[in-house]
Amino acid sequence: MPARVERATIVTVEGRPLRVLEAEPLARYTTFRIGGPADFLVRASDRQTLELALAWGEREGLPVTVIGGGSNLLVCDGGVRGLVIVFRAAGGNQQDELPLGREDGALIASFPATTPLSWIGHWTSERGLAGMEWAAGLPGVLGGAIVNNAGAHGGDVGSVLVDVELYDLRRRVLVRWTREQLAPHYRRTTLKALPQPRDYVVLQARLRLQADDPAKLRALAAANARWRREHQPTGPCAGSVFKNPPGTYAGYLIEQAGLKGFQVGRMRVSEQHANFFLNLGGATAEEALALLEEVRQRVAECFGIVLEPEIEVIGEPRG
Ligand SMILES: Cc1cc2nc3c(=O)[nH]c(=O)nc-3n(C[C@H](O)[C@H](O)[C@H](O)COP(=O)(O)OP(=O)(O)OC[C@H]3O[C@@H](n4cnc5c(N)ncnc54)[C@H](O)[C@@H]3O)c2cc1C
The missing domain is CATH 3.30.43.10 (Uridine Diphospho-n-acetylenolpyruvylglucosamine Reductase, domain 2)
Structure with a gap:
């Protein structure tokens, strides 16, 4: 090294x-x-x-x-x-208690954008606040999860989001966007649709959570985190490379196209989960993009379905 x-x-x-x-x-x-x-x-x-x-x-x-x-x-x-x-927060979230409000019987919790998503999943579950237990074990922080409308196990951020506080870089003011303005759908929002570099920074978000049995929620969060450890490959990756097309799974299509273990340079389609691509060590973005394109093309040839990337590509190619 x-x-x-x-x-x-x-x-x-x-x-x-x-x-x-x-x-x-x-x-x-x-x-x-x-x-x-x-x-x-x-x-x-x-x-x-x-x-x-x-x-x-x-x-x-x-x-x-x-x-x-x-x-x-x-x-x-x-x-x-x-x-x-x-x-992003340096290390785990240090805050023990967060302000909780009440609205129409629900509990409203406010989290900084820097808070690790997995921490929110465990923290809310331990306190008997339902709605984020799906996030236990997910990488990333709340800001990125809001932009992407991240989700798993049938839940997503958009479903519990009340509003977000944003810094508007062009007008140099703080603004608040409601859930409706953010328009969360499967792995997309109005923020995500804007080209990079964007004019908005997510600072804080309010989530609407429901009171429930802490023991039950704690067990659910632990099971979700365990499921990831058991079913997802370890090693450098960015989770699912492609979005699931309507009615099917990208990983299933890639596997059926015979591409498990397929490799371009130092990038390989995971044997364990075909929608995860692994950096075997020292891979370049060029190799990752070449693998992505090859997989996309072969799946299109086999099934007539053009996969849409879930990962976001930013920056410039090597000059
Ligand atoms: C092993 C693994 C498993 C995964 N499983 C899942 C899964 O089950 N479900 C799922 O949805 N995702 C999954 N992902 C993808 C990823 O974890 C989520 O999309 C996550 O929410 C991204 O958060 P992040 O902080 O890493 O965002 P980043 O990747 O850093 O950024 C994502 C986007 O948000 C923007 N952004 C980040 N923070 C801010 C901010 N404060 N203000 C404005 N813009 C910002 C970035 O510019 C970028 O456009 C997985 C990833 C890995 C590595």
Whole structure:
């Protein structure tokens, strides 16, 4: 493993210090372990650092891309121009208690966008708050899950979402979008439909949860997390590569096309779950994209179904 070298500069923004990394490989921030460099990168685990980073990006005239856990991203080998802000909690969520409100008999809990999704799944279940137990074991943080409308085991964020607080980068104001404005559907929202880099940063979200038996919910969350450990491959990947087409499963089609274990360079279709592609070590985005295209083409030839990627491709090819 080569030594990890960081080129860090401390800049002063509004009289406060901000640590900016230069030419930072994004492979360090994605679960695929793939991705070329961000021109500049700031790691922000709280709102204050995020605001400083946004102010610095604006001062320098840089396009700003915000990512969370990097668990749904394929970053191209040429990297991302401008400033990338990695907006995720450092380690687990430190907050023990969160403000809970009541509305029409439901409990409304507010979580920062940086909160790990799996933590929310376990935390709410332990407290007898139903609605997020499906999230136990899922990678990523709430901000990314809201943009994607992440979901599993029959649940998704959109089903429990009340509203989100966003920073509107163009107008430089805080705005609140209701669930209706976000329009969550299967792995898509109005935010996701906007081209990168987007004008909105998710800061906080309110979820509507129902009181239920903590023992039952705790057992459900634990079973969901265990199911992932038992049925999903370990190793660098980004979860499901393709969305499930109506009425069938992408993994089933890939398997039926005889593509389990199929490999391009250092990228392989998992033997355990055909919709997961694994980086065998040192794979490039070019190899990942070539595998994705080959699989898509072969499935189309076999079944006449054109698979749509679930993973998001960002950045530029190597120049
Ligand atoms: C092993 C594995 C299993 C998975 N299983 C599932 C599954 O069962 N169901 C499922 O839905 N997904 C699954 N995924 C995909 C992924 O975990 C989810 O989509 C997750 O919610 C993405 O969150 P993230 O923080 O990693 O987002 P990222 O990948 O970092 O970003 C996703 C998108 O959100 C944007 N974004 C992130 N944070 C913000 C913010 N604060 N403000 C504005 N934009 C933001 C990014 O720009 C990007 O467009 C899996 C992934 C892995 C690796």
